[in-house]
Amino acid sequence: MIHSYEYVLREDPFIVRRTVRWADCDPAGVVFTGRFGDYVLSAVALFKEFIAESTGGEGKSLGERFNVGLPCRGMTFDFHGTLWPNDSIDIRCSIGEVRTRSFDILLDAKSPDSRPIFTAKFSPICVRTxxxxxxxxxxxxxxxLAQFSQNPLQQTELT
Structure with missing residues (x-):
């Protein structure tokens, strides 16, 4: 059997399930803080790919779909719990604030039994390619982006 450490669990809402590997941990078995950045970046990549595909960009990244680059402008974290080898987390992704040139991808990570692990915000900025x-x-x-917004008011403003 092939075991995947990360996969899309649900599309609505968009949730990525990630399993902690021993390689993510220090000798005491606690996940290195820096690995959380990898978890976020990987979930964001899957979410952006899903948005692109959901809007007719089959096989294209979100930036390619709309002819812009999307480098990271900022990333923040708030930690609520620890993780150990073989723990699973469900990372829910949604669109937060959409500004003139940048927007926020909000991530809320919980254990499968709903124990809070971390929240994060990834903010890409649009650049000309x-x-x-x-x-x-x-x-x-x-x-x-409005289709995946947590803010219903923002959805109606942008349509």
Whole structure:
């Protein structure tokens, strides 16, 4: 049997299940703080791919779908619990605030029995691919992001 350490558990809401590997931990068996960044980046990549595919961009990344680059502008964490080898976490992803050039991807990680593990915010910024300078979020991308927003008011404002 092939065992995956990460997979999309649900699409609505979008949830990634991640299993902690021994390689993620220190000798005492506690996950290294730096590994949480990997967990977030991996879940974000899956979520952005899902948004792109859900809006007609089959086989394209979210940036490719809307012809922009999406480097990280910022990332924040708030830790609530520890993880040990073979623990699983469910990372729920949604769109938070959408600004002129950047937006937030909100992540809420819990154990399968709903014990809080961490919350995080990943904020990409749109850049032109030809000049690597900031650019406004394209309107079709705004509409795509609104479909996955936690804020219903924002969805109606952008449609």
């Amino acid at each position: 030809d000049a690597r300078v900031g650019t406004d979020i394209p309107d079709p991308m705004r509409r795509a």
